[in-house]
Amino acid sequence: MQAEIISVGNEILLGHIVNTNATHISQRLRELGIEVCYHISVGDKAKKLSSVLKEALGRSDIVITTGGLGPTVDDITIETISKVIKKKLVFKKKIYKKIMDHFDHRKIEMPPINRRQAYIPGGSKDLANPVGTAPGVIIEVNGKVLIALPGVPAEMMPMMADVINYLRDRYPSKATIESRIIKVVGLPESATCEKVQDLLKTEGDVTVGIYPHTAYVDLKINAKARDKKAAYRLIDPIEKKIRSRLGNFIFGTNDETLEGVVGELLATAKLTICVAESCTGGLIADRLTNVAGSSKYFTMAYVAYSNRAKISQLGVAKKAIERYGAVSSHVAIAMARGIKRIAKTDLALGVTGIAGPTGATKTKPIGLVYIALSTPADETWRRFNFIGDRLTIKLRTSQAALDMVRRYLKEKSSE
Amino acid sequence: MQAEIISVGNEILLGHIVNTNATHISQRLRELGIEVCYHISVGDKAKKLSSVLKEALGRSDIVITTGGLGPTVDDITIETISKVIKKKLVFKKKIYKKIMDHFDHRKIEMPPINRRQAYIPGGSKDLANPVGTAPGVIIEVNGKVLIALPGVPAEMMPMMADVINYLRDRYPSKATIESRIIKVVGLPESATCEKVQDLLKTEGDVTVGIYPHTAYVDLKINAKARDKKAAYRLIDPIEKKIRSRLGNFIFGTNDETLEGVVGELLATAKLTICVAESCTGGLIADRLTNVAGSSKYFTMAYVAYSNRAKISQLGVAKKAIERYGAVSSHVAIAMARGIKRIAKTDLALGVTGIAGPTGATKTKPIGLVYIALSTPADETWRRFNFIGDRLTIKLRTSQAALDMVRRYLKEKSSE
Numbered sequence: 098m099q100a101e102i103i104s105v106g107n108e109i110l111l112g113h114i115v116n117t118n119a120t121h122i123s124q125r126l127r128e129l130g131i132e133v134c135y136h137i138s139v140g141d142k143a144k145k146l147s148s149v150l151k152e153a154l155g156r157s158d159i160v161i162t163t164g165g166l167g168p169t170v171d172d173i174t175i176e177t178i179s180k181v182i183k184k185k186l187v188f189k190k191k192i193y194k195k196i197m198d199h200f201d202h203r204k205i206e207m208p209p210i211n212r213r214q215a216y217i218p219g220g221s222k223d224l225a226n227p228v229g230t231a232p233g234v235i236i237e238v239n240g241k242v243l244i245a246l247p248g249v250p251a252e253m254m255p256m257m258a259d260v261i262n263y264l265r266d267r268y269p270s271k272a273t274i275e276s277r278i279i280k281v282v283g284l285p286e287s288a289t290c291e292k293v294q295d296l297l298k299t300e301g302d303v304t305v306g307i308y309p310h311t312a313y314v315d316l317k318i319n320a321k322a323r324d325k326k327a328a329y330r331l332i333d334p335i336e337k338k339i340r341s342r343l344g345n346f347i348f349g350t351n352d353e354t355l356e357g358v359v360g361e362l363l364a365t366a367k368l369t370i371c372v373a374e375s376c377t378g379g380l381i382a383d384r385l386t387n388v389a390g391s392s393k394y395f396t397m398a399y400v401a402y403s404n405r406a407k408i409s410q411l412g413v414a415k416k417a418i419e420r421y422g423a424v425s426s427h428v429a430i431a432m433a434r435g436i437k438r439i440a441k442t443d444l445a446l447g448v449t450g451i452a453g454p455t456g457a458t459k460t461k462p463i464g465l466v467y468i469a470l471s472t473p474a475d476e477t478w479r480r481f482n483f484i485g486d487r488l489t490i491k492l493r494t495s496q497a498a499l500d501m502v503r504r505y506l507k508e509k510s511s512e
Numbered sequence: 513m514q515a516e517i518i519s520v521g522n523e524i525l526l527g528h529i530v531n532t533n534a535t536h537i538s539q540r541l542r543e544l545g546i547e548v549c550y551h552i553s554v555g556d557k558a559k560k561l562s563s564v565l566k567e568a569l570g571r572s573d574i575v576i577t578t579g580g581l582g583p584t585v586d587d588i589t590i591e592t593i594s595k596v597i598k599k600k601l602v603f604k605k606k607i608y609k610k611i612m613d614h615f616d617h618r619k620i621e622m623p624p625i626n627r628r629q630a631y632i633p634g635g636s637k638d639l640a641n642p643v644g645t646a647p648g649v650i651i652e653v654n655g656k657v658l659i660a661l662p663g664v665p666a667e668m669m670p671m672m673a674d675v676i677n678y679l680r681d682r683y684p685s686k687a688t689i690e691s692r693i694i695k696v697v698g699l700p701e702s703a704t705c706e707k708v709q710d711l712l713k714t715e716g717d718v719t720v721g722i723y724p725h726t727a728y729v730d731l732k733i734n735a736k737a738r739d740k741k742a743a744y745r746l747i748d749p750i751e752k753k754i755r756s757r758l759g760n761f762i763f764g765t766n767d768e769t770l771e772g773v774v775g776e777l778l779a780t781a782k783l784t785i786c787v788a789e790s791c792t793g794g795l796i797a798d799r800l801t802n803v804a805g806s807s808k809y810f811t812m813a814y815v816a817y818s819n820r821a822k823i824s825q826l827g828v829a830k831k832a833i834e835r836y837g838a839v840s841s842h843v844a845i846a847m848a849r850g851i852k853r854i855a856k857t858d859l860a861l862g863v864t865g866i867a868g869p870t871g872a873t874k875t876k877p878i879g880l881v882y883i884a885l886s887t888p889a890d891e892t893w894r895r896f897n898f899i900g901d902r903l904t905i906k907l908r909t910s911q912a913a914l915d916m917v918r919r920y921l922k923e924k925s926s927e
Contacts, residue, residue: 107714110548112538113721113732115530119553123527133525134560136553138534141714145549171714299522299556299586306528317528372815378801379794382815386793389869389902391817397825398815400787400797406812410854439825454804487804 098268100131101157103149104138105164105174106248118163118246118253125257129264130272130321131159141171143180150181150243158241159264164248166231168210174245175217175234182238184218192223196230224259228252235263242267274321275328279339280349281314282500289314292342296335303331311489312496313348313355348503355499356384362506363394363444370502371440372398373411373432375423376450376466380495397440401432411435424449424461426478429469437471444505445471446498450481452490466494470501477501513683515546516572518564519553520579520589521663533578533661533668540672544679545687545736546574556586558595565596565658573656574679579663581646583625589660590632590649597653599633607638611645639674643667650678657682689736690743694754695764696729697915704729707757711750718746726904727911728763728770763918770914771799777921778809778859785917786855787813788826788847790838791865791881795910812855816847826850839864839876841893844884852886859920860886861913865896867905881909885916892916 102119109116119136126133134157139149146165153160165174179186193215200207217223217234224233229252234245244260246253281289286309290297293316298305302322308315316339320331340347349358363370372381382398385391399410404423407413413431421427432447450466457463464483469476479501483493517534524531534551541548549572554560561580568575580589594601608630615622632638632649639648644667649660659675661668696704701724705712708731713720717737723730731754735746755762764773778785787796797813800806814825819838822828828846836842848862865881872878879898884891894916898908 104551108721109535110538110551111542111734112535112540112548113723115532115535116551117530120524120527120530123525125527127526133527134555135564136519136525136531136551138551140549149550306523308528319526374794377798378806378810379789379797379813379815382794383792383798383906386815386817386867387903387906391793395793396818397821398794398817400794400801400813400815402801402807402813403811406855410812440821452801488802491798491802 098131098159099157100126100133100159100161101135101137101153102133103146103153103160103162104136104248105141105146105162106138107140109138109164110140118248118250121250121254122161122163122257125261126159126264127274127276127319129261129268130274131264131268141165141173143173143177146173146177147181150178154181154238154241154243159244160241161244161246161260163246163253166214166233166245166247168208168213168230178234178236178243178245179218182218182236182243184220184236186216187219189215189217189223192217192232195225195232199230222263224256226252227255233260235260272321272323273325273328274319275325275332276317276319277332277336278351279316279318279336279343279347280351280353281316281343281346282312282348282355282496282503284314284343284346285309286314289316289343289346293339296338303335305335311485312492345504345507348500354384354387355496355503357388359499359503359506360385360388360391360394362503362510364390366506366510368444368506369394369396369440369442370444370446371396371436371442372446372448372498373436374398374400374446374448375402375407375432376452377448377491377495377498378402378452380491381446381448381498384495384499396442397436399436399439407432407435412438422461424451424465424467426467426469426480429467429478430471430476433469433471433476443473444502446502447471448494448498450483450490450494452487452494454487464490466490466497468494468498468501470498470505472505513546513574514549514572515541515574515576516550516552516568517548518561518568518575518577519551519663520556520561520577521553522555524553524579525555532665533663536665536669537576537578537672540676541574541679542689542691542734544676544683545689546679546683556580556588558588558592561588561592562596565593569596569653569656569658574659575656576659576661576675578661578668581629581648581660581662583623583628583645593649593651593658593660594633597633597651597658599635599651601631602634604630604632604638607632607647610640610647614645639671641667642670648674650675687736687738688740688743689734690740690747691732691734692747692751693766694731694733694751694758694762695766695768696731696758696761697727697763697770697911697918699729699758699761700724701729704731704758704761708754711753718750720750726900727907760919760922763915769799769802770911770918772803774914774918774921775800775803775806775809777918777925779805781921781925783859783921784809784811784855784857785859785861786811786851786857787861787863787913788851789813789815789861789863790817790822790847791867792863792906792909792913793817793867795906796861796863796913799910799914811857812851814851814854822847822850827853837873837876839866839880839882841882841884841895844882844893845886845891848884848886848891858888859917861917862886863909863913865898865905865909867902867909869902879905881905881912883909883913883916885913885920887920 437445
């Protein structure tokens with residue numbers, strides 16, 4: 098069973114947009130155990146699309162196109178498909194009514210040009226578009242399945258759910274591919290790799306890959322099996338091995354975020370937190386409040402960018418700044434203490450550092466960061482030397498700060 | 513002149529990563545006026561890669577591959593190229609030395625496996641990799657140019673600069689394609705489209721496209737001409753027309769950000785700003801401090817998430833919250849006043865709203881936001897009804913707040 102994705106559109110070949118459609122469709126097909134063998138992008142040109150379609154139908158069992166379903170003459174996918182598979186276009190009243198309803202609903206008169214979208218190749222099944230006017234099309238050609246979807250991701254993605262249902266019925270005995278992502282923080286890619294190198298695997302029914310991001314590393318386990326349960330039986334022992342190697346460097350799985358994990362730990366422990374930020378400029382508070390329900394444990398943050406703000410608002414001693422510098426463990430601790438006194442929370446973070454590109458001194462390079470965490474029982478601080486541009490250093494600092502909170506809460510919960 | 517990009521790697525077809533390499537290479541080739549006709553992604557399988565390579569060399573003048581240059585047996589690009597073009601692999605001492613230096617520099621012993629990367633097809637020119645160990649390769653095959661680059665974007669991108677220089681020398685008379693992006697804020701895509709519909713154009717030497725983002729809209733003008741100057745002569749009059757239609761809704765061009773534009777206006781006017789945030793949770797301060805040098809005009813921000821924080825820290829009247837609610841123009845203004853009194857800045861923003869998914873009431877839906885701006889001369893506030901999930905509402909709110917500051921500063925600077 099081999100699938101192929103054809104993306105139609107000049108804007109892809111011009112580099113105006115990144116082809117995320119092919120990525121999304123590949124991910125969804127993997128759920129059914131269907132292997133994708135090619136992604137092809139081609140412009141809005143009938144001759145080229147036609148030859149690509151013929152080649153794809155010659156070598157693959159399932160061919161999915163995206164793009165070129167709009168109402169204008171530039172949108173050539175449906176017409177080209179009709180010619181390639183030799184099925185004339187047929188006007189569908191039902192589709193036409195839906196297109197008219199779409200405009201009625203928005204109290205706009207339907208441009209006559211949109212009538213074109215009600216034509217689909219004879220013998221094909223149409224797929225409703227919940228967002229736009231272009232219907233999708235599924236058609237069987239000599240035992241192969243050809244599917245045309247719109248190029249706008251917000252339209253394509255819900256329609257892809259219908260495609261998955263269709264293919265699941267069409268190929269009922271197919272295997273499934275399940276994935277689990279193990280998320281690692283506080284350990285660079287190379288060090289993570291060293292610890293799990295022997296488990297990495299790119300071929301076969303079970304694969305294990307390593308995917309570095311700016312402030313965390315993903316380890317991804319994929320397993321192909323006859324059903325979900327069987328796939329997880331392959332995944333579980335590998336996850337266990339990875340966990341035994343990486344321990345507390347693992348902060349979550351799949352689409353969990355560090356701020357989400359920290360939020361859950363805070364809510365469970367019924368503890369509150371506040372933040373005093375300098376170099377991160379509000380990013381830690383922003384991330385904490387990205388979590389729905391964060392008002393349960395987060396009440397306030399203070400971004401003290403200037404020395405004056407640190408002194409007047411957080412009560413950092415002017416002498417401490419003069420003696421140790423604004424970027425020092427002393428000031429980080431004083432910032433945490435200051436905001437905690439004001440906010441009356443259980444925990445408080447104080448963060449100070451040099452995000453660059455300027456501000457470095459002989460003894461204090463760009464990327465030098467101090468993070469202090471004040472808890473009901475104690476105060477701790479850590480020094481970091483981050484590498485990267487301004488935004489990278491801000492992100493890595495926010496990650497390290499949230500990770501200090503996570504580690505504290507994890508330890509506390511296991512007491 | 514037709515180019516084609518072949519991306520090699522299972523991780524693309526599995527949907528693990530988005531193929532941004534093809535996008536980047538397309539953008540760079542456009543600078544030389546080279547048209548990209550196909551993007552192909554194929555797995556780490558010699559047979560499939562071999563047939564894709566043969567087809568590409570048959571129909572395109574320039575073929576660029578990415579990926580599959582690593583040291584492991586899964587990395588098959590160089591070997592497959594060598595077989596397809598019938599040029600034996602040759603061991604290159606110079607490359608080998610570079611690979612050894614790479615490991616020496618990091619004080620790591622070179623794994624023997626990396627020796628493999630010192631082999632390239634006979635007659636090819638190698639491209640230095642400034643970041644990793646895999647060299648790139650350029651080889652001429654029957655008048656066509658075949659180029660192999662690594663798949664890691666951080667390695668590929670600097671090497672692509674060398675490729676551009678090579679191709680510029682190789683095809684000296686080529687035309688150039690230049691682009692200009694006009695950035696629009698405060699006007700939805702549909703309304704933007706209405707105003708410039710007759711200028712949009714997808715075919716020909718000059719194209720104009722509209723690209724919506726979560727909190728702004730891009731209008732992109734591309735022009736193909738014999739040189740930069742000629743291209744800009746095509747672009748300029750269209751930009752002028754767009755500007756006359758959209759006026760102050762345009763906040764910048766190309767890669768400018770709204771926070772960067774606001775920062776420049778503040779620095780030029782020698783004015784300072786502070787922020788009191790509720791629903792945005794620190795995002796506005798985070799964005800302001802993403803700009804290098806922001807400490808010139810930004811000194812502090814306060815994230816007052818709870819009512820208590822608004823009252824105790826910003827001096828918002830408890831009665832105002834009781835009478836009008838925390839999400840009200842009264843509270844937004846009081847927040848701006850409160851932080852301004854503390855920070856002693858020229859400008860202050862106060863932002864309060866409901867980011868969701870909970871917190872809505874009968875009269876106050878999710879997405880309701882009040883933004884107040886306090887200036888030396890006056891106080892203004894605006895109400896917004898944003899649509900979207902929590903993060904979208906936070907982003908759109910931060911955008912609207914920064915845009916209020918931009919509009920104030922623009923007006924002031926033209927006085």
